[in-house]
Amino acid sequence: MTALIDARTIPSGTELTPDLAIIGGGPAGISLALALAGTHLKVALLESGGMGFDSAAQKMYDGSIDGVNYVALDAGRLRYLGGGTNHWGGWCRPMDAIDFAPRSWVPHSGWPFARTALDPYFARAQARVEAGPWVYDKSADVIKEPLLNIGDGGIYTSWFQFSKTRGDVLPTAFGNRYAEGLKEARNVTTYLHANITGIRLAANAQSVDHLDLATLNGKRFTVKPRWVVLACGGMENARLLLASNDVMNTGIGNQNDLVGRFFADNPVPRDVATLVSFGGPLAGCYGSNITMDDGAVVRATFAPTPDFMKKAQVAGSLTTIEQPVELDDTGRAAVVTTAIALGVDASRAKAYSLGCGMELIPDPDRRLTLTDEKDALGLPRLKLHMTIADEDFARYRRTLEEFGRQLLASKAGMLRINSHRREEWLKNMEWGHHHLGTTRMHDDPRRGVVDADSKVHGIGNMFIAGSSVFPSYGASNPTLNLIALTLRLADHLKKVTA
Amino acid sequence: MKRRAFIAGVAAIGVAVAAGLYRFTDLFVNHYPPTPYDDLLGKLVDREYAARLGKAAHQTASADALAARLRKTVPDDLKTAIGADIAAGRLSEVDGWLVPQTLMLLSALASKV
Numbered sequence: 129m130t131a132l133i134d135a136r137t138i139p140s141g142t143e144l145t146p147d148l149a150i151i152g153g154g155p156a157g158i159s160l161a162l163a164l165a166g167t168h169l170k171v172a173l174l175e176s177g178g179m180g181f182d183s184a185a186q187k188m189y190d191g192s193i194d195g196v197n198y199v200a201l202d203a204g205r206l207r208y209l210g211g212g213t214n215h216w217g218g219w220c221r222p223m224d225a226i227d228f229a230p231r232s233w234v235p236h237s238g239w240p241f242a243r244t245a246l247d248p249y250f251a252r253a254q255a256r257v258e259a260g261p262w263v264y265d266k267s268a269d270v271i272k273e274p275l276l277n278i279g280d281g282g283i284y285t286s287w288f289q290f291s292k293t294r295g296d297v298l299p300t301a302f303g304n305r306y307a308e309g310l311k312e313a314r315n316v317t318t319y320l321h322a323n324i325t326g327i328r329l330a331a332n333a334q335s336v337d338h339l340d341l342a343t344l345n346g347k348r349f350t351v352k353p354r355w356v357v358l359a360c361g362g363m364e365n366a367r368l369l370l371a372s373n374d375v376m377n378t379g380i381g382n383q384n385d386l387v388g389r390f391f392a393d394n395p396v397p398r399d400v401a402t403l404v405s406f407g408g409p410l411a412g413c414y415g416s417n418i419t420m421d422d423g424a425v426v427r428a429t430f431a432p433t434p435d436f437m438k439k440a441q442v443a444g445s446l447t448t449i450e451q452p453v454e455l456d457d458t459g460r461a462a463v464v465t466t467a468i469a470l471g472v473d474a475s476r477a478k479a480y481s482l483g484c485g486m487e488l489i490p491d492p493d494r495r496l497t498l499t500d501e502k503d504a505l506g507l508p509r510l511k512l513h514m515t516i517a518d519e520d521f522a523r524y525r526r527t528l529e530e531f532g533r534q535l536l537a538s539k540a541g542m543l544r545i546n547s548h549r550r551e552e553w554l555k556n557m558e559w560g561h562h563h564l565g566t567t568r569m570h571d572d573p574r575r576g577v578v579d580a581d582s583k584v585h586g587i588g589n590m591f592i593a594g595s596s597v598f599p600s601y602g603a604s605n606p607t608l609n610l611i612a613l614t615l616r617l618a619d620h621l622k623k624v625t626a
Numbered sequence: 627m628k629r630r631a632f633i634a635g636v637a638a639i640g641v642a643v644a645a646g647l648y649r650f651t652d653l654f655v656n657h658y659p660p661t662p663y664d665d666l667l668g669k670l671v672d673r674e675y676a677a678r679l680g681k682a683a684h685q686t687a688s689a690d691a692l693a694a695r696l697r698k699t700v701p702d703d704l705k706t707a708i709g710a711d712i713a714a715g716r717l718s719e720v721d722g723w724l725v726p727q728t729l730m731l732l733s734a735l736a737s738k739v
Contacts, residue, residue, distance in 0.1 A: 402722075461678035462723040468671045469708050469729050529717065532724035536712045544722040 130311055132179075132209075135322035135343050142349040146172035146317070147625065149339060149353035151324050151368070152360035153177075154211020155607055156593040156614045158302045158310070159256055160357060163618035165313030169625055172351060173310065173318040174341065176360075177208030179303060184344055188323070188503040189363075191510035195494075197554065198393075198514040204561040205361055209320060210303025212361065212561065212607070218291030218299025219605040220259045222250055222612075224444070226434040227487075227602030233441035236390065236490035237600040240571045240580035246612045253611035258292040258300045260424040267426045271418070273411030275428070279538030282436025282530040286446070288605075290417055290425040325505050327356070327372040327380055327590075335588045342505045355625060357617070359593040362391065362563025366496045366596065367510050369567065369577075381567065381577045381584040388496035390568050392601050394485045394560035395516060397553055401482040401528050402453060402544040403535070404463050408476035414449040415480065431603075432527050440530065442523040444487035444603035447531065449480045463542065472539045481546075485560060486524050487603045491515055496566055521553050562606045567592050568599040582617045593617055661739045663693045666732060669704040673736045676729075680737030682721040683730050689738040696731050704728070 138144075148164070150157045153175030161173045177185045185208065191201035206214040223243065230238030254262050267287040268275060278285060291299030310318045325348075326340040338352040358365050366388040370379040381387055412418055413428045420426060430447040437443070455463065459479065467474030488494075494515040498508040525545065532543035547553045570576025573585035578597050584590045593614045595606040602609075658664075658673060670676045685692065700707045711717065711726035718730035725733075 457678060458682045458721045459723070461675045461682070462720060462725060464672060464675040465670075465679045465733060466723075466725055466729060468675075469704060469726070471705060529715075529724065533712060533715050533717055536717075536724070536726065543724050545719065545724065546722055548722070 130314060130317050132307065132311065132318045132320055135319045135341065136345045136347055138347055138349050140347050140349060143338075144172060144349070144351045146170045146351065146353050148172070148355045148357065148621065149174060149351050150357045150359055151339070152211065152358070152364070153209045153303065153318065154359065154361060154594070155213050155302050156610055157357075157359035158210070158306050159253075159611045159614045160359060160593055160618055161316045161318070162306060162309055162313065163615055164621065165309070165316055167315060167622060169315060169621075171316045172353065173316060174322045174324065174339075174351065175209050175318065175320050176323045178320045179209055179307070181206065181208060184504065185321070188505070188507070190503070191512065192499065193512045193514055195514040196516050197557075198512065199559050199561060201363065201510060201512060204559070204563070205363065208303060209307065209318075210301045213300060213302040216291075216299060216607060218257075218259075218293065220254070220257055220289045220291060220608040221264065221286070221446070221604040223602040223604045223609045224434070226437060227444060227600065227604070231438070231600075233438070234443060234489055234600060236492070239599055240569060246609070246616060249612040249615040250608070252615050253608050256611050257608055259289045259608070260292065261422050263287070263420065263422070263424045263426060264289060267420070267424075267428070270420065271413055271426070273413055273418070276405060276410055276414070277538050277540050278430070278534050279540070281534035281537065282433055282440065283430050283527070283534050284433055286429050286431040288427045288429055290427070292425070323505055324368055325507055326374070327368055329372070329375040329380065329587070331375065333375050334586065336590050344504060355589045355591070355621065357591045357593050357621075359614075361594060362566050362596040363496060363510060365592055365594065366566040367498070367507065370498050371508050380587065380590070383586065384574050386568065386575075386577050388566050389492045389494075390490050390565040390599075391494045391496055391512065392488045392490065392564040394562050394601070394603060394605070395488065395520070396483060396485050396558040396560055397547065398450065398483045398556040398558060399481045400484050400545070400547050400556070402459070402479055402546060403449065403482050403541060404455070404477050404479045404543070405541045406463075406467055406472050406474040406477050407540065409478045410449060410480065415451065430531060432530070436530060440526045442527050443489060443520070444601070445524050445527050446485045446603045447527070448483050450483045451481055453479050453481050455479050459544065462544070466536070466542055470536070470539050484524065485603045485605070486520065487601050488520055489517060490565060490600055491517065518550060521547070521550065560605065562595060564595045564598045564601050564606060567596040569597040570599055581620050582613070591617060591621070663689065663735055663739060666693055666696050666700070667736055667739070670732060670736060676733040677736040679720055679725070680730070680733030680735065683718070683734045683737070685731070685734035689735055692731055692735045692738070696728070696735065700728055704732075
């Protein structure tokens with residue numbers, strides 16, 4: 129049993145020498161540490177925060193934004209053990225095979241491997257997020273509620289699952305949930321309040337020599353590992369790489385000016401459309417989470433098929449029912465007139481607002497850069513240049529048009545598109561707080577920061593875990609997927625460190 | 627004379643009863659004054675709702691032009707026309723509502739008479 133060590137008690141000047149240092153104690157870092165428990169590796173898990181929210185630690189996330197209105201940089205993430213899982217909603221869905229494929233209509237898309245490379249890891253990732261048995265799109269076969277028959281076409285009914293909640297407690301928060309597991313892992317030592325202030329390369333710039341660390345109470349020490357995994361999330365990974373520029377003046381892994389570029393999130397525009405079900409109220413699984421007999425918690429969503437995505441050149445999207453709404457005069461006229469023309473009884477028709485999680489088209493100009501402003505430990509703060517293109521909205525609109533067509537074809541209902549102008553889309557815009565793409569994966573060093581094994585191009589002993597390596601994003605929530613990817617990295621590390 | 631008066635009286639009563647029944651069916655079926663477009667508008671079961679929808683379509687074409695266009699493209703069976711629109715993705719947006727193009731044009735016509 130190893131206690132969690134408070135780095136504020138480590139004397140300045142100390143040098144720790146683990147085999148592997150994992151920087152960041154979020155879902156990727158914790159999953160990696162637990163996956164390596166019981167191996168020959170001596171692992172140090174370095175977490176900047178403690179076991180709970182601390183405003184001084186959180187303030188180190190401060191930064192600035194220009195471009196499209198976006199979530200404050202210190203608001204979309206939490207700097208203590210568990211990271212983003214301390215405030216996530218528990219939404220899980222495996223990315224689709226098409227999310228990994230190069231898509232000619234999506235610039236910069238494509239992973240260096242197919243989804244099948246992650247398939248062996250999804251079951252363990254599902255267990256780690258405690259989302260119950262793997263059901264997802266088989267939910268339709270077993271759910272006892274009547275489903276909206278949307279027929280065949282470009283849209284199909286897909287399913288989310290959810291990380292387990294405990295009464296009114298949020299879904300699995302990795303810090304609290306796995307603290308005991310980290311303590312029980314004899315080869316893993318977790319350091320809290322341990323902030324990395326620099327990743328120091330060897331003089332030949334081909335490997336990491338050591339890490340500089342500091343605590344907010346003034347202690348400074350070093351960690352000299354044989355291997356390093358950076359797992360601080362899509363923003364902090366980029367910041368540490370860019371700020372560690374003493375040997376490579378553009379920062380680590382940034383010889384092709386890619387670190388911090390291609391930042392992405394999943395936009396969540398609300399009330400984008402109104403869906404009318406001619407047959408009356410929809411089953412509960414559309415607007416809320418339903419617990420099935422086997423314990424899986426599921427919720428229905430509407431997704432574009434791969435064939436439709438290709439034909440209509442759209443990106444990923446997951447459209448969900450939000451809440452019941454009332455129709456105005458024109459809406460009632462549209463429903464009555466259309467239902468009569470289709471020969472359908474719409475006397476019980478019910479209307480709902482729709483929301484969506486969208487996939488953004490990768491954009492190199494949507495990027496994080498360093499500013500002259502420094503945090504409490506002297507690390508430069510970030511500036512985010514946020515963009516969302518009209519084309520992103522136009523593509524999703526084509527998906528809604530197909531959904532509306534399909535509802536009419538199946539005589540199940542009809543659809544109103546509520547947002548047309550850019551201002552309307554942006555007015556109701558929320559974000560998934562999914563920080564993606566800033567250290568993208570590509571076999572070609574000119575096009576990616578890490579290779580297919582998540583190793584930083586040109587650096588022999590440094591890897592990156594988490595959604596910052598996603599080169600294209602899909603619309604699925606990333607946590608389950610980044611954990612599967614991390615478990616794959618764990619297997620790779622076991623091999624290369626053997 | 628008495629016989630003629632009787633027949634005329636019965637006929638008058640018959641007309642009155644028929645007119646009354648006709649108005650009575652207003653409760654169930656709307657009756658509209660005749661228009662030059664009844665061959666088209668007759669396909670709409672509820673012309674008032676259609677007119678409300680059609681008004682929101684903001685079609686600038688005249689009723690004659692709309693009718694001419696519809697007569698060229700709409701077969702006798704409205705359901706067939708609408709089904710073809712849906713299958714081909716010919717949907718029009720009316721205040722955001724996605725409706726089959728033929729139904730939008732018919733509704734627009736209804737709003738103009």
